Each structure stands twice: as structure tokens, then as C-alpha cells.
Amino acid sequence: MSDNRTIDAVLERHGRDGTHLVQILREIQEQLNWLSPATLTRIADGVGWPRAQVSGTAAFYSFFHTRQRGKYCVLWSDNITDRMLGNTDLMDAMCKKLWLEPGRVSEDGLVSVNTTSCTGMCDQGPALLVNYRAVTGMTLQRVDEMAELIRRETPVAEWPADWFAVQDNVRRAEILLAGNFAPGSALRAAHQRAEVDGLSASNNRSFRESLPQGIAGPMAMLDEIQRSRLRGRGGAGFSTRFKWEACRNAPLRADQERIVVCNADEGEPGTFKDRVLLTSYADLVFEGMTVAAYAVGATRGFLYLRGEYRYLLEPLQAVLERRRAAGLLGKRILDIPGARFDIEIHLGAGAYVCGEESALIESLEGKPGRPRVRPPFPVTNGYLDQPTIVNNVETFASAALVALHGGDWFAAIGTKQSTGTKILSVSGDVARPGLYEYAYGVTVRQVLADCGATDTLAVQISGPSGMCLADDEFDRKIAFEDVPTAGAFMVFNTSRDMFEVARNFSHFFAHESCGFCTPCRVGTTLVRNIMDKIANRHGSPYDINELFKLHRLMQGASHCGLGNTACNPVFDTLNKFRPAYEHRLLSLDYEPAFDLDAALSEARQMTGRDDAGAHFAAHSPDEAKA
Amino acid sequence: MKTSDNEVSAQANAREARVKADRPAEAKTSDNEVSAQANAREARVKADRPAEAKETPTFLLDGEEISFTPGQTIIQAATAHGVYIPHLCWHPEFKAHGSCKMCTVKVNGRFGSSCTMAAQAGMTVENRTTELDDKRRTLLQMYFVEGNHFCPSCEKSGNCSLQATAYELKMVSPHFDMFYPDRAVDASHPDILLDFNRCIMCSLCVTASREVDGKNVFSMGGRGLLGRRIHISSESGKLADTDFAATDRAASICPVGVILPKRKGFAIPIGERKYDKLPINRQVTEVTP
Numbered sequence: 001m002s003d004n005r006t007i008d009a010v011l012e013r014h015g016r017d018g019t020h021l022v023q024i025l026r027e028i029q030e031q032l033n034w035l036s037p038a039t040l041t042r043i044a045d046g047v048g049w050p051r052a053q054v055s056g057t058a059a060f061y062s063f064f065h066t067r068q069r070g071k072y073c074v075l076w077s078d079n080i081t082d083r084m085l086g087n088t089d090l091m092d093a094m095c096k097k098l099w100l101e102p103g104r105v106s107e108d109g110l111v112s113v114n115t116t117s118c119t120g121m122c123d124q125g126p127a128l129l130v131n132y133r134a135v136t137g138m139t140l141q142r143v144d145e146m147a148e149l150i151r152r153e154t155p156v157a158e159w160p161a162d163w164f165a166v167q168d169n170v171r172r173a174e175i176l177l178a179g180n181f182a183p184g185s186a187l188r189a190a191h192q193r194a195e196v197d198g199l200s201a202s203n204n205r206s207f208r209e210s211l212p213q214g215i216a217g218p219m220a221m222l223d224e225i226q227r228s229r230l231r232g233r234g235g236a237g238f239s240t241r242f243k244w245e246a247c248r249n250a251p252l253r254a255d256q257e258r259i260v261v262c263n264a265d266e267g268e269p270g271t272f273k274d275r276v277l278l279t280s281y282a283d284l285v286f287e288g289m290t291v292a293a294y295a296v297g298a299t300r301g302f303l304y305l306r307g308e309y310r311y312l313l314e315p316l317q318a319v320l321e322r323r324r325a326a327g328l329l330g331k332r333i334l335d336i337p338g339a340r341f342d343i344e345i346h347l348g349a350g351a352y353v354c355g356e357e358s359a360l361i362e363s364l365e366g367k368p369g370r371p372r373v374r375p376p377f378p379v380t381n382g383y384l385d386q387p388t389i390v391n392n393v394e395t396f397a398s399a400a401l402v403a404l405h406g407g408d409w410f411a412a413i414g415t416k417q418s419t420g421t422k423i424l425s426v427s428g429d430v431a432r433p434g435l436y437e438y439a440y441g442v443t444v445r446q447v448l449a450d451c452g453a454t455d456t457l458a459v460q461i462s463g464p465s466g467m468c469l470a471d472d473e474f475d476r477k478i479a480f481e482d483v484p485t486a487g488a489f490m491v492f493n494t495s496r497d498m499f500e501v502a503r504n505f506s507h508f509f510a511h512e513s514c515g516f517c518t519p520c521r522v523g524t525t526l527v528r529n530i531m532d533k534i535a536n537r538h539g540s541p542y543d544i545n546e547l548f549k550l551h552r553l554m555q556g557a558s559h560c561g562l563g564n565t566a567c568n569p570v571f572d573t574l575n576k577f578r579p580a581y582e583h584r585l586l587s588l589d590y591e592p593a594f595d596l597d598a599a600l601s602e603a604r605q606m607t608g609r610d611d612a613g614a615h616f617a618a619h620s621p622d623e624a625k626a
Numbered sequence: 627m628k629t630s631d632n633e634v635s636a637q638a639n640a641r642e643a644r645v646k647a648d649r650p651a652e653a654k655t656s657d658n659e660v661s662a663q664a665n666a667r668e669a670r671v672k673a674d675r676p677a678e679a680k681e682t683p684t685f686l687l688d689g690e691e692i693s694f695t696p697g698q699t700i701i702q703a704a705t706a707h708g709v710y711i712p713h714l715c716w717h718p719e720f721k722a723h724g725s726c727k728m729c730t731v732k733v734n735g736r737f738g739s740s741c742t743m744a745a746q747a748g749m750t751v752e753n754r755t756t757e758l759d760d761k762r763r764t765l766l767q768m769y770f771v772e773g774n775h776f777c778p779s780c781e782k783s784g785n786c787s788l789q790a791t792a793y794e795l796k797m798v799s800p801h802f803d804m805f806y807p808d809r810a811v812d813a814s815h816p817d818i819l820l821d822f823n824r825c826i827m828c829s830l831c832v833t834a835s836r837e838v839d840g841k842n843v844f845s846m847g848g849r850g851l852l853g854r855r856i857h858i859s860s861e862s863g864k865l866a867d868t869d870f871a872a873t874d875r876a877a878s879i880c881p882v883g884v885i886l887p888k889r890k891g892f893a894i895p896i897g898e899r900k901y902d903k904l905p906i907n908r909q910v911t912e913v914t915p
């Protein structure tokens with residue numbers, strides 16, 4: 001099939017709808033390997049959008065290639081946990097095997113090797129993506145074998161299947177990971193709470209003002225959510241009931257509908273619980289989304305799946321198909337008149353910022369994932385300006401259980417302010433990495449004991465944007481009122497260097513800043529450069545002060561949470577592990593940014609001189625004596 | 627003078643809101659509508675209270691009482707009073723972009739962008755405090771190191787918002803290490819030169835081309851410090867291959883020296899240019915030509 005026919009077929013499948021642009025770009029790239037200027041022009045013409053907007057969007061996402069890429073594209077996951085498992089040496093070995101410089105396509109156009117942000121395999125790293133398929137558990141032997149397969153140009157589909165095996169590693173289960181959920185049971189339970197029911201009246205302005213027949217079920221569902229005191233699992237802990245009620249009460253204009261979005265853009269380094277929920281508990285998640293649609297009166301749903309989890313697309317579509325066949329999705333759910341709801345899956349393409357809900361919505365609309373100015377919030381003006389709820393995967397899974405067992409049952413688990421359970425993604429220096437589900441209120445110490453962590457120096461909770469806890473804080477509790485978390489739990493033992501941890505995170509934020517606002521666009525790179533300067537032993541206390549100054553600016557002035565939290569790991573480690581920085585400083589007094597004498601070396605080389613007069617003498621012992 | 631300027635910009639805003647309302651995909655438009663509705667509601671509520679019925683709502687800006695029309699943002703209200711809030715990406719003729727963060731103020735003790743925050747009665751806004759100007763100076767220094775800015779040889783010197791703002795905030799050095807990015811110059815167009823070395827990513831050319839010229843010549847694309855840049859709507863990426871014209875609004879909107887007419891170098895001598903005559907803080911109600 002010629003390129004143009006390939007492009008047109010994809011465009012047709014998406015109805016030439018520009019809001020599907022991210023999906024169109026991905027599907028075309030999967031077939032043509034890259035997005036050439038001619039391809040972008042044809043796509044722009046096809047969807048009727050300005051070409052600059054199409055090329056600007058393609059350039060926004062890390063996984064889109066607007067320059068010819070290698071036939072094999074290898075991207076090593078570069079989270080700190082991958083580093084601790086030796087990914088740097090393995091990647092070097094691979095580059096040597098393939099005669100490659102990192103980041104460069106080989107002369108023959110065969111292969112490129114580079115790093116990428118955390119791919120969500122921290123419990124089974126070192127991990128990588130090869131042509132955007134996830135590979136886990138890399139070893140030196142696998143590097144050799146993989147290099148050989150690449151050299152022989154063996155198609156990725158024919159590579160050993162066990163390289164692509166992804167383990168669930170469920171170590172501790174409470175309610176969510178128990179795995180005994182019967183598809184449809186939560187919806188039936190929600191429906192049966194009301195005698196007269198249906199979704200047809202879902203366009204009602206405010207259910208608190210009037211209660212027409214037909215929405216008793218959704219009302220009862222919202223009441224259960226209220227009783228459960230469920231809060232968002234994405235980290236911020238916003239009340240689920242408030243969000244859902246605000247969406248339900250938001251006015252609809254003609255031709256509008258309410259939207260339910262499941263945020264599975266699990267980009268926070270060190271987090272991988274959503275990957276497991278979607279691998280082995282997808283029915284629970286989809287049922288939670290359907291329950292939400294039922295409660296707020298939504299008719300359209302999206303699962304925004306991060307590009308790193310591309311391999312989950314077909315299995316998830318099969319689950320959706322099965323649910324449609326079982327009457328749990330589609331036009332007449334559970335045979336309730338007017339109960340209409342369906343779910344589409346949209347894949348991300350390598351952009352951490354899309355985990356921010358308004359950036360995610362922008363991406364769903366086919367645009368660069370740039371956080372919107374808020375207010376207004378998505379509950380009133382979300383996807384294509386329609387009332388939209390965006391919740392985390394785990395929130396929907398929890399909501400399904402609230403529908404099934406009731407709010408009181410749920411609220412009895414956990415603490416008063418943090419009801420239910422939290423799934424922790426445990427990785428790093430532990431004997432048993434994987435998923436641990438606890439009722440809220442568990443201490444950090446308890447988790448460390450359960451996962452077999454010894455000699456623990458620090459725990460990074462909720463990823464780089466979260467907080468770093470030192471050993472005198474291990475009795476603190478995982479709960480919204482003490483240590484809130486989106487789920488990451490990265491453990492570092494006393495052999496680790498917390499400066500290097502923070503430096504890894506500073507590189508992550510510099511790579512992931514969307515570039516919209518000045519403080520984050522420039523600030524994240526300045527922070528990264530200062531951290532590199534300290535690592536290269538050119539730092540001085542001046543640089544420490546600069547880090548604090550940038551932290552204060554970015555925290556107050558940035559447009560979204562990415563810039564606001566980007567300095568957290570640096571700030572925490574500076575406060576709690578100051579010696580890790582100080583032993584690298586050139587001196588504890590102020591020092592020039594570079595070595596004047598070393599800067600003269602080129603001139604000395606050119607003039608062939610190396611006498612005393614050709615040296616900058618400020619620091620020479622002679623001068624000190626004089 | 628001030629009043630008529632305001633009316634013009636209010637009309638422009640209203641026109642923009644109408645235009646945008648016809649395009650449901652533009653999510654942010656209705657943000658405006660919603661906040662306008664909220665403000666209108668608030669105004670009605672106030673009208674019901676006879677004591678306040680005739681009073682125009684006001685807020686405090688650095689201790690000065692500023693009256694405003696419900697629906698105005700803080701910077702719109704300040705501008706209407708001739709009060710300068712430093713800014714780069716905001717332009718009175720267009721909907722706020724909110725990216726430069728130069729207009730960051732403190733509202734009741736919390737940081738916020740004055741170009742996107744609606745003015746509300748009774749709020750206390752800090753603007754030209756040492757704390758805020760320090761932050762703004764750092765932001766300016768970020769601009770100067772992320773691009774390649776050589777004022778002495780720049781045709782826009784004296785007419786440049788970035789330069790004038792740096793004078794206003796007494797920025798005496800770029801402070802940080804220069805990045806010296808590799809940015810392209812596009813001289814393909816017969817009448818216009820594009821020098822992206824000076825781009826501050828304000829997106830004003832994008833907005834002007836879309837909303838005034840109806841052309842969509844530019845789009846802000848890519849990601850991050852190195853990736854983010856203006857994309858041009860042609861397969862070659864060259865301006866010559868678009869329908870851009872020197873008479874476009876977008877051709878005169880650039881606050882810095884990216885979009886320049888060819889063959890018109892230094893027509894007005896340095897020393898007699900816009901900000902040579904008066905500092906930027908005293909040219910508040912004027913609209914950039």
C-alpha cells in the first residue's frame with residue numbers, strides 16, 4: 001500500500017476528525033515508521049487544520065518522529081530505579097555492540113538507542129521500549145542477543161516472547177487487588193438501589209432542585225459516593241462526590257454531552273499500579289467508569305492510556321468488546337431505557353504533562369498537551385467544552401466497589417479523612433518489589449518491613465513531584481492528612497547517593513516541561529544545569545542559593561503543577577541530605593564558575609608554551625607565599 | 627482618551643468572544659463566557675442591594691483604589707487606569723495567553739497571573755513590590771539567556787518590549803549562563819525577515835494571524851526549552867511558502883525583533899524611538915502598533 005493510501009485509510013477510519021489527531025499521527029507512524037513533511041501536509045489537509053498546528057502537535061510528543069528514525073528505535077527507561085539496576089552500563093554496552101552514539105541514528109538508518117522517561121516497569125527493570133513495545137528485565141546477555149537480532153534485521157514480532165512479558169507482582173491485596181469482582185455486579189447493585197430508574201433524564205439541570213422520575217438511581221449512587229467519602233487517587237485527593245456532582249449540575253448546551261475520562265497516563269516516575277489494574281482488573285476500572293457515567297449522566301467515555309502501555313491497547317479493546325456483548329456498555333446498558341455509555345481508548349505519545357487533567361483533555365482533542373488556564377474547570381468546560389470528569393484509574397476501581405458494597409462499607413476502611421485503600425508501587429532497594437495494597441493509615445515503616453527493605457536511607461513518595469522522607473519520618477502515615485501519594489514508593493538504602501537521585505529527577509523535569517510558561521520552561525533547565533555543575537565538581541554555595549531561589553520562583557509563578565513541584569526533590573534532599581551536596585562543592589566558600597587556568601590550556605597548546613608566565617597564577621602556591 | 631481606548635478594547639473582546647462562541651472546539655472561550663456570566667450574576671446580586679447599587683466595584687492595587695467593569699481581568703482594569711503591570715505576552719487587543727508570567731501579582735497574599743484572573747470587588751492586589759519585581763527580573767534574565775538577544779545590533783532596539791521592560795525592572799546583567807541556542811533565521815519571504823533568535827514565545831503572532839488576518843500562518847508547537855518554537859504553515863517550513871503579507875496584523879504585532887520588514891533598517895534613529903522617549907511604565911494605555 002502506498003504511503004498516501006495508508007494515510008487516507010487512517011484518516012477515513014477517524015472520520016477526518018482533527019480532534020483525533022494524536023491517534024491519527026500514532027497510527028500512521030506505526031505503519032510508515034516516521035511522520036515526513038509530506039505526511040504531515042496530507043494529514044493537515046485531510047482534517048482541515050492549519051499545517052503548522054499539525055506539525056507543532058507532532059513535535060510536542062516525544063514518541064512522534066518528524067525526522068527519519070531508525071528501523072529499530074530503542075529507548076531505555078531512565079528512572080532512578082532503572083539506574084540503580086544498572087541501565088547506564090547496559091545501554092553503553094548496547095551502543096558499543098551497535099557502534100552507536102546515544103541519540104543518533106546509525107549511518108545505515110538501522111537503529112537508534114536513547115533514553116526515555118520512566119516506562120512504568122520499576123519493579124522489573126532495567127526496562128526499555130523497542131519500537132514502542134515494552135521490554136523488561138534487561139541483562140547483559142539480552143543486550144547481546146538484542147543487538148544481534150537488530151543487526152540481522154529480525155522483525156520485533158519475531159523476538160523472544162518472554163522479553164515482552166510483564167509481571168503483575170501483586171504482593172499484598174485488600175479490596176481492589178482481591179480479584180473476585182464479577183463484571184456487571186456493581187452496576188446492578190447501583191441500579192437496584194432505586195425503584196424507578198433510567199439515564200434518560202440525565203440532562204436535568206440540578207438534581208437537588210427537582211427530582212423527576214428516572215434519576216433516582218444516579219442520585220442514590222451519588223449518595224453512596226458521598227457516604228464513602230472517596231477522594232481522588234491521582235495524588236491531589238479531591239472529593240470525588242464534589243467533582244461528580246459539579247459535573248452533573250453543569251448546564252449542557254445543545255449537542256453537548258457529559259464526558260467521563262479515566263486518566264491512565266501513569267507518568268509519575270516510580271508509579272505502575274494503573275498498569276496492573278488495567279492488565280488484570282480492567283473490568284473493575286471500566287465498571288467504575290460506567291458507574292460514574294450513570295451517576296453524572298455521561299454518555300461518552302475515554303480511557304487515556306499512556307503511550308508506554310501501547311501493548312495493553314488490544315487486550316483492553318477486547319475487554320470493552322466483551323462488555324458491550326454482555327450489555328454492560330453500549331446503547332441500553334443492563335436493559336435500562338436510555339442508559340447509553342461507551343468508552344474509547346486514546347493513547348498518549350510520551351508526554352508526562354498530559355497527566356495533568358486539562359493537558360490530558362487538550363491531548364484528547366488532538367492538540368499539544370498544554371495545561372489550560374483554570375478556572376473554569378473541566379467539570380463545567382472540559383472535553384470540547386463539555387462537562388467532564390477526569391479521575392484516576394484507581395479512583396474508578398474504588399468507585400465500582402462503592403457501588404457494589406455501599407458507601408458505609410467503604411468508609412469503614414482506612415482513616416476518617418482517608419477512606420478505603422491505597423495501592424503502592426514499591427520499587428528500589430527492597431527484596432520484593434511490586435504492588436502493595438493497604439488500608440489508608442499504614443506507616444511507611446510497616447510498608448518497608450513488608451517489602452523487605454533493609455538499611456533504608458530514604459523513601460521518595462509519590463514520585464519526583466512528591467516528597468522525600470528520611471528515616472526519622474518513617475512513622476508517618478500514608479494518608480491524605482499526613483503523607484498523600486499517587487502511589488509511587490521508591491526505596492533507597494544507605495549505599496545510595498540522594499544527590500544523584502535528585503539530579504536524575506531534575507533531568508526528568510527539564511525533559512518533560514511543556515515549555516508554555518517561562519519559569520518552568522527555563523527554570524527546569526537551569527536547575528538541571530546547576531545539578532550537573534555540582535556533579536562535575538564545579539559547584540559552590542552560590543549554586544545552592546541559586547537552587548533555592550529558582551525553587552521559590554517556580555513554585556509561585558508556574559502555570560501548572562509540573563513547574564510548581566519540579567524543584568521538590570531538590571528542595572527536600574537539600575534540606576534532609578545536605579552533606580550529599582556539600583561534599584561535591586569545590587569549596588564551602590564562593591568560587592568562580594570555571595577554572596581560569598584550565599581555560600588557558602587551549603591557548604598554551606596553540607602557542608606551544610607551558611612556562612610559568614603562560615599560567616594564571618592566582619591559585620599558585622608561589623603567589624600564596626608572596 | 628483612556629475611555630475610548632477601553633471601549634475599543636472592550637468591543638474587541640466582545641467581538642472575539644462572539645467569534646469564538648461559534649467555534650465549540652475552542653474550549654477556553656467559554657471559560658470567558660462562564661466567568662462573564664458569574665460576574666454578571668455577581669453584579670446582579672449587588673444591584674439588589676440598594677446601598678451598593680450605584681457604586682462601581684473596586685479593588686486595591688498597591689494601595690490605590692481601582693474601579694473595574696465586571697468581567698475585566700486585573701491587568702485590564704489596571705491598564706484602563708493607566709497603571710502599569712509588567713507584561714510581555716499580554717496585549718490589550720487579544721485574549722490573554724498567560725505564558726510569560728511577568729504579570730504575576732499577589733492577590734490576597736497568593737500568586738496569580740493578572741492577565742487571566744478576573745478582578746473582584748474588595749480584593750487586595752500587590753504589584754510593584756520588591757518581592758514581585760525580583761521575581762520578574764529573574765524571569766527577564768531567563769528570557770535573555772534562553773534566546774540570543776543582542777540589543778546593540780537589533781533593529782527593534784528602542785521599540786522592544788523586552789528591552790524596555792528590562793530597563794524598567796533595572797536588570798543589569800543576564801545573571802545565568804547563556805544557552806546560546808541554535809535558532810534559524812528565515813529570510814525566504816520577499817518583504818519580511820524572521821529572526822527567531824529573539825523569540826520570547828508570547829504567541830501574539832499566532833493569535834493575530836488566526837483572529838485578525840484569518841490565515842493561521844503560525845502555530846506554537848514542540849515541547850520544552852529546546853523543542854518549543856513557532857511552526858510555520860507550509861511543508862517547507864518557510865514563510866515564503868505561506869500567504870503571509872507585510873500588511874498582516876501579525877507582521878506588526880511582535881513585541882521583540884522576530885518579525886521585521888525588509889529594507890527598512892533603522893528608519894527612525896536610535897534615541898528617537900518609542901521607549902527612548904518615555905519609559906514603558908508611562909505608555910500604558912497605548913496599543914503597540
